Amino acid sequence: xxxxxxxxxxxxxxxxxxxxxxxxxxxxxxxxxxxxxxxxxxxxxxxxxxxxxxxxxxxxxxxxxxxxxxxxxxxxxxxxxxxxxxxxxxxxxxxxxxxxxxxxxxxxxxxxxxxxxxxxxxxxxxxxxxxxxxxxxxxxxxxxxxxxxxxxxxxxxxxxxxxxxxxxxxxxxxxxxxxxxxxxxxxxxxxxxxxxxxxxxxxxxxxxxxxxxxxxxxxxxxxxxxxxxxxxxxxxxxxxxxxxxxxxxxxxxxxxxxxxxxxxxxxxxxxxxxxxxxxxxxxxxxxxxxxxxxxxxxxxxxxxxxxxxxxxxxxxxxxxxxxxxxxxxxxxxxxxxxxxxxxxxxxxxxxxxxxxxxxxxxxxxxxxxxxxxxxxxxxxxxxxxxxxxxxxxxxxxxxxxxxxxxxxxxxxxxxxxxxxxxxxxxxxxxxxxxxxxxxxxxxxxxxxxxxxxxxxxxxxxxxxxxxxxxxxxxxxxxxxxxxxxxxxx
Amino acid sequence: xxxxxxxxxxxxxxxxxxxxxxxxxxxxxxxxxxxxxxxxxxxxxxxxxxxxxxxxxxxxxxxxxxxxxxxxxxxxxxxxxxxxxxxxxxxxxxxxxxxxxxxxxxxxxxxxxxxxxxxxxxxxxxxxxxxxxxxxxxxxxxxxxxxxxxxxxxxxxxxxxxxxxxxxxxxxxxxxxxxxxxxxxxxxxxxxxxxxxxxxxxxxxxxxxxxxxxxxxxxxxxxxxxxxxxxxxxxxxxxxxxxxxxxxxxxxxxxxxxxxxxxxxxxxxxxxxxxxxxxxxxxxxxxxxxxxxxxxxxxxxxxxxxxxxxxxxxxxxxxxxxxxxxxxxxxxxxxxxxxxxxxxxxxxxxxxxxxxxxxxxxxxxxxxxxxxxxxxxxxxxxxxxxxxxxxxxxxxxxxxxxxxxxxxxxxxxxxxxxxxxxxxxxxxxxxxxxxxxxxxxxxxxxxxxxxxxxxxxxxxxxxxxxxxxxxxxxxxxxxxxxxxxxxxx
Numbered sequence: 001x002x003x004x005x006x007x008x009x010x011x012x013x014x015x016x017x018x019x020x021x022x023x024x025x026x027x028x029x030x031x032x033x034x035x036x037x038x039x040x041x042x043x044x045x046x047x048x049x050x051x052x053x054x055x056x057x058x059x060x061x062x063x064x065x066x067x068x069x070x071x072x073x074x075x076x077x078x079x080x081x082x083x084x085x086x087x088x089x090x091x092x093x094x095x096x097x098x099x100x101x102x103x104x105x106x107x108x109x110x111x112x113x114x115x116x117x118x119x120x121x122x123x124x125x126x127x128x129x130x131x132x133x134x135x136x137x138x139x140x141x142x143x144x145x146x147x148x149x150x151x152x153x154x155x156x157x158x159x160x161x162x163x164x165x166x167x168x169x170x171x172x173x174x175x176x177x178x179x180x181x182x183x184x185x186x187x188x189x190x191x192x193x194x195x196x197x198x199x200x201x202x203x204x205x206x207x208x209x210x211x212x213x214x215x216x217x218x219x220x221x222x223x224x225x226x227x228x229x230x231x232x233x234x235x236x237x238x239x240x241x242x243x244x245x246x247x248x249x250x251x252x253x254x255x256x257x258x259x260x261x262x263x264x265x266x267x268x269x270x271x272x273x274x275x276x277x278x279x280x281x282x283x284x285x286x287x288x289x290x291x292x293x294x295x296x297x298x299x300x301x302x303x304x305x306x307x308x309x310x311x312x313x314x315x316x317x318x319x320x321x322x323x324x325x326x327x328x329x330x331x332x333x334x335x336x337x338x339x340x341x342x343x344x345x346x347x348x349x350x351x352x353x354x355x356x357x358x359x360x361x362x363x364x365x366x367x368x369x370x371x372x373x374x375x376x377x378x379x380x381x382x383x384x385x386x387x388x389x390x391x392x393x394x395x396x397x398x399x400x401x402x403x404x405x406x407x408x409x410x411x412x413x414x415x416x417x418x419x420x421x422x423x424x425x426x427x428x429x430x431x432x433x434x435x436x437x438x439x440x441x442x443x444x445x446x447x448x449x450x451x452x453x454x455x456x457x458x459x460x461x462x463x464x465x466x467x468x469x470x471x472x473x474x475x476x477x478x479x480x481x482x483x484x485x486x487x488x489x
Numbered sequence: 490x491x492x493x494x495x496x497x498x499x500x501x502x503x504x505x506x507x508x509x510x511x512x513x514x515x516x517x518x519x520x521x522x523x524x525x526x527x528x529x530x531x532x533x534x535x536x537x538x539x540x541x542x543x544x545x546x547x548x549x550x551x552x553x554x555x556x557x558x559x560x561x562x563x564x565x566x567x568x569x570x571x572x573x574x575x576x577x578x579x580x581x582x583x584x585x586x587x588x589x590x591x592x593x594x595x596x597x598x599x600x601x602x603x604x605x606x607x608x609x610x611x612x613x614x615x616x617x618x619x620x621x622x623x624x625x626x627x628x629x630x631x632x633x634x635x636x637x638x639x640x641x642x643x644x645x646x647x648x649x650x651x652x653x654x655x656x657x658x659x660x661x662x663x664x665x666x667x668x669x670x671x672x673x674x675x676x677x678x679x680x681x682x683x684x685x686x687x688x689x690x691x692x693x694x695x696x697x698x699x700x701x702x703x704x705x706x707x708x709x710x711x712x713x714x715x716x717x718x719x720x721x722x723x724x725x726x727x728x729x730x731x732x733x734x735x736x737x738x739x740x741x742x743x744x745x746x747x748x749x750x751x752x753x754x755x756x757x758x759x760x761x762x763x764x765x766x767x768x769x770x771x772x773x774x775x776x777x778x779x780x781x782x783x784x785x786x787x788x789x790x791x792x793x794x795x796x797x798x799x800x801x802x803x804x805x806x807x808x809x810x811x812x813x814x815x816x817x818x819x820x821x822x823x824x825x826x827x828x829x830x831x832x833x834x835x836x837x838x839x840x841x842x843x844x845x846x847x848x849x850x851x852x853x854x855x856x857x858x859x860x861x862x863x864x865x866x867x868x869x870x871x872x873x874x875x876x877x878x879x880x881x882x883x884x885x886x887x888x889x890x891x892x893x894x895x896x897x898x899x900x901x902x903x904x905x906x907x908x909x910x911x912x913x914x915x916x917x918x919x920x921x922x923x924x925x926x927x928x929x930x931x932x933x934x935x936x937x938x939x940x941x942x943x944x945x946x947x948x949x950x951x952x953x954x955x956x957x958x959x960x961x962x963x964x965x966x967x968x969x970x971x972x973x974x975x976x977x978x
Contacts (some may be wrong), residue, residue, distance in 0.1 A: 030620050034556035039636065042553045064531045067523035068610075068641055068657050069579075074584075076596045086586040090558075091598050092610065093582045094934065095645040097561075097575040107565045109580050109607055117520055119599055120519065121557075121581065121610075131519050141829075147528065151643065152557055156584040168557050430959055 007289045012233040016356055020162045023068060023292040023353055028280075033160040033167030037276065040353065041163075045170065045276060049150065051202050051297075052172065052274065055194050060155055061146040068152075069119035070128045078252035081126055084219020090167075118322040121154040124251055126245075126271060127218065129175045130253040137177055137267055139258045144187070145177040149156040160480035163280040164489055177267045179259060181246075184268035185223075188244040191272040192225040195240035203278065204295040204405035204447055205285045206227050206412050207239055208435070208484065210460025215444045218271075222246035228392055228459045228484065230412040231284035234433020235484035236459045239281050242272035247313035260462050280489070284378075292354030293376055295404050296397040303333040303393060304355045307347050308362035308372075313335040318386065322359065322371075325390035329405045331397065351376060356400050357393060418482070422453070425473055425485070437465070439479035441472035456485040465476050492841055496778045501722040508772055509651045512842050515768075515871070522649040522656030526765065529653075529842065532789035534765060538639065540691050540786075541661065544683050550635040550663060557641075558608035559617045567741035570615055573708020577644040579656075580608040606698075610643040615709065615734075617743040618664045626666055626756055628747045633676070634666040635943060652769040653978055660764035666756045670735075670830040673757035677733040680761040681714040684729035691769065693784040693894035694718050694774045695901050696728055697924070697973065699949025704933045707760075711735035718949045719901040720773035723922020725948045726974035728770050731761035732736065744808065774897050775866075780842030782865055784893050785886040790820040792882060793844045795835050797851035797861075800826040804850050807875065811848065811860075814879035820886065840865060845889050846882060866893055907971070911942070914962055914974070917974065918943055924975045926954070927960060928968035930961035939963055945974040 005022060006014040020026050025041030053063070076082040096113030099370065100106040122128065129147075136142060150172045160166050174191060180186040192209055201209045205347060207227035217224040221243035229237045250256070250266040258264055286293040296302050303326060319335050326333040334355075336346050343360070350358055351440045360372035371389065374381040377400045384392055415434025419425045425436055436456065440446060450473075451457050460483070467481045490675050494511060495503040509515050514530030526534065532701040532819060542552070558581060562819040565571040584601035589595040611617065618636075625631060644655045652658075663680060667673040681698055688696045696716035710732035718726045739745070739755040747753055775782040783792050796804045823844075825835050832849070839847055849861035863870040863883070866889045874882055904923025908914045914925055925945065929935060939962075940946050943975065949972070956970045 027621075027624075029556050029684075030560060030617065031556045031558045034558060036556065036621055037554040039551040039553045043551065046552065060533065062528040062530045065526040065659065067518050067520045067525065069520045069523060070598060071519060072598075076594070079594055082586075083588075086526065086588075086596055089584065089586050090581045090608070091583040091586065092579045093598065094580040095581065097571075097578050097609070103621075105568055107561060107571060107575055107717070109561075119579070120586070128519065132516075133527055135516075154557065170554065272704065440559065460851060473755065 003291060003348060005291065008232065015289070016280075016284060017162060019292055020390050025283075025292075026162045028162070029420075031167075035162050035166045035168075040300065040380050041279060044282070044294070047298045047300065048202070049172075049486060052194075052198055053150075055177075055198060056090055056148050056172075056174065059190060059194065060104060060365040061148045061176075063149065065149055065151070066125050066128050066132065068122055070122050071116045072120060074127045074131050076122045076239065077127060077131075078249055078357075080184070080248070081124075081220030085123040085155070088123055088157065090154045091157055092119040092121065111118055122151075123153055124176065124271075124273075125149065125151070125153075125173055126249055130249040130255060130269075132269070133175075133177055134253055134255045137255055137257050138178050140260055141268070143177055143179045143257060146174075146187075147176065148172055148174040148333070155238070161280075162460050163276055166276075169276045171273050173271060176270045177250075177255070178269065179244055179257060179265075179267070181268050184270050185244050188223070188242045188270045188272070191242040191270070192227060192240075195242065195272070195274060196227050196341050197237055197440075199227055199229065199278075200405060201282075202295065202297045203282050203285070204297075204408060205239070205281055206405065206409040208460065208462050209464055210462040211485065212241075212460060213444070213458045213483075215447060216458065218243045220245060220248055222248065226460050228486075229281050229285065230264055230415060230434055230486070231281070231489065232411070232486070233284070234415060236435065236488040237277075237281045237284070238459070238488065240272070240274040241277060242250060245269040245271060268357060282367070286404055287354065290379070291352030294354035294356060294403050296356045299354065299356050300332065300392055301334045301355050302331050302352045302355075302397055303357045303359060305333060305335045305359045305361060306343055306350070307337055308343050308360050310339060314366065315363065318366060319361055322389055326393060329390050329394050330392060331390070348358045357396060359393075375400060377407075416484070420470075420473065422473055425456075426454055429487070433487065435459065435484045437482045438473040438485055439470040440483050441475050441477035441479055446472060446474050450485065454485075457485050457486050459484045459488060492779060492780065492837060494780065497721065499963070505769075505773060506651060508776050508781055514772075514781070515651045520656075522646050524651050524655045524657075526659070529789065532770060533771070533783070533787055534768060534786045537691070537767060538661075538788065541674065541683075541687055542639075544687060545637050545661075545663065548683065549678060549735065550637045550665075551638050554638055554640070555617050555621065556676055557611055559611055559614075561607045561609060562569050563616045563620050564609045566616060566620075566778070567709050567738055569737070570613075570709030574612040577612055577646065579643045579645055581608040581610065586783075612642055612644045613760075613762075614638065614640070614662055615643075615664065615738055616742075619744060619758075621682065621743050622756070623744045624748050625745055627729065629668050629749055632666055632668045632746060633672065634757065634805070635663075635676075636665065636935055637661055637663040637941055644661040645657065647714050650769075652765055652772075655765075658765045660762050660858070662684050662760060662762040665759045666739075666744070667758065668744055668746060668754075668756070670757050673759050674733050677712070677714055677731045677759045680731040680759070681716060681729075682765060684731065684761075685716050687719065687896060688728055688767075688770075691784065691786045692771050692774070693890055693897060694728070694770055695898040697951055698953055699951040699973065701730075701949060702933070702936060702947045702972075704936060705947065707732045709734060709737055711737065715949050717975075718768070719904060719923055719975070720776065721900070721903060723976070725924065725977040726766075726770050726773070726967050727948070727977065728767060729761070729763040732759060734758040734760060757862075758865070775893055776843065778839030779868075782893070783843035783845060785845045785890050788843065788845050789821065790823050790842075790844050791820050791886060792846045792848060794822060794824045794838045794848045794850060795839070796826055796850050797832050799828060801852070803855065807855060811875070811878055815882060818879050820879070820882060834861075846885060848882075850914070864889060866896075908962065909959075911962055914945075915938075917942055918945055918976070922976065924948065924973045926971045927962040927974055928959040929972050930964050930966035930968055933937070935961060935963050939974065943974075945976050948973045948977060
């Protein structure tokens, strides 16, 4: 079967779009820049949500829901934040349509129904949330306030890309309030850790934890913590951010609390989020020219069972037993016994969809009490005895999960290159891409110049990598530690 | 403790708002007509979602996500639907803000960033979804298509009420496509059944299943199926609707499929939804002047344990054991051992929040190996032996669930009154409210006149109640069956 997927080598960007569309994950919509998340894609996102939500709740967070709209006067209260998002805001100006007198059956915006104050469709919710927190926080007993929201947000984009950059996307945004700076910074770091754990243990996507430079910070943040992943084309992906907001929003929205000494102070805060962008990261970490590759922990279907050449009573009976045994181990298995397609077609389809394990059940194999087990990650097959098949598959899914992570980690580690001159910087960037571990003099000016010269930006000042002093790769001025540069999504 | 809740008798409407606010379920926001769903309220909604989602998936539905915005030209394609929602549409006309040259630090809508075509914030998603289905459905093999979406929608409202009627609300909307009429009608009925089961078994809220009259149908539907509940003030609540859409949307969006005989036909469809309005129904079915009353199956916290008069080592030890035993039975229990509040305050607080069961643990009772168990539903208490406490509580939660339903059902059944004249109609409506089971001649005109005379509307043509012929309560013309009138939310 020709799947019609452009190869990675030929055109990585087209390969990505082909995978997203052909595997049924998402599609473009009639609304400029907005995507439709199709059932298979949404099922993966649901699995992500379920695990993240669990991790948030285990660390004391609760969910709530705040309005989609932000009145313009609130939106502009924290000036840096407002300035940072102003150019991407969808604005509601009217609240009614009426029949168009010039065209029967058509509607027009009713000019009489103009809003007194325009409403911004939230690009992020700090403003509306901090305006609410003012009423909720009075005393130290109201703190910490640890709230998360699952929501859609809109950031108008001219150049979009399914999952990676869309005008509307789905995300979670945590917004916490604390009585002191130390606790707020601990929270910021805790959430960065949770994101890193989720990325590595569930998405099997290795990430580097670090802090953003000032120019790459979230608008309105005092410090932005990030996790950075590396895609197969050598470009970096910012996969999740956690912001220490200092007292910026508390001051903009006048949120104060009375401490144990009856003294009034501004609240300290954080915000943190991951979005459907993670779907893009997942795809570009593991998938190949045959289609999607999914880590078992996030795959909506973990095992597919295909009869060879076609289903019959005996095969059905064996498959039913296998499915039951897998279910008992909480493994999701689907029996693909559609009679209209041949096994070869099904194999290709299931490969395309990234189902981690395929079990082929043939009549002759049954005589030997065996089935054929194929792995999606490395495309190997072997014959496995039916007795104990569930234990075997259970272990295999774990092995696949580990293998995907190790493989991605090796790929990433091989692409962290120490460079000590601009010549080296540009040549490595050109030849193998990935992260360039280079000295930087700490100025926004140098950061900007390097970006102009190479299109690489500082992805982060890493937190868990060796620290050594040196000289800036561009200016030769002193540098306290190397930072990670890369071209990025 | 004075909870500051207006009594139901004094002012039911104010009582409702007091409960919503004081129990921490929701609050008004800075955005006209939009609410903030607070953590406690959201946790109940999450429990509703979890169960509904499970029921949808068990009946073969999958989740997906479609854009928030609908271009005006798509929105108006199904004319009845468009006409029905036109007056409630929030409209995005611009996509950028810029600095206001007249006021430093303020923003203004950038007039240069006007959209070529206005975008409607979805009041419901038929239009955008059916425009997408055109690409997804080609052959009978693509059918049925059984998709659900969890989303926010916006319907501009002038007079709002927390949960019951807000400009933005959260809901799920199912949108299915079928190859024939019969199957689509079966789906419509299946989803009405699921809503009824959910309302009765989880919300403990009895409902009547029926069909809407033509004038009360969803805009664009051929038939609207509904479940109708009765609130404590004698007003009805439409709690969920399931629409048979015929081929209306398929025709408006040109969605055809090739059947097994290679013939092209328009697709048949349904849509169905329930929203955060259910939260209002839940509150107004069970709660009282002491606060919220929650059915155990939806209560975020099912059991609260309070030390009396205050916690000590011995009490903590006993409580820890009880909590472990409850957890083993999947019962959510919280130990309220805050030292700053006295037991009386805690009792009142936990009552206000509707926690179904309270266990009081006192030193003297422990000597007798007993604890005090208090029920929120009927406010009774009894001493219970600690041995086997988890089994006792498990059974008690079931009893409370059943009792709440039975109580609400009796209340509702007592308020279905057969009336045979307008005089009787108006007098019963005035004296006890509730449902009036009356004959109607089947015309929209009579329906409208009765509404003008009494403010009561036809809630539904019931599906499971006795059918007898008679004469219209207003016109005396022949009637095939009685229908249910009520004043409604």
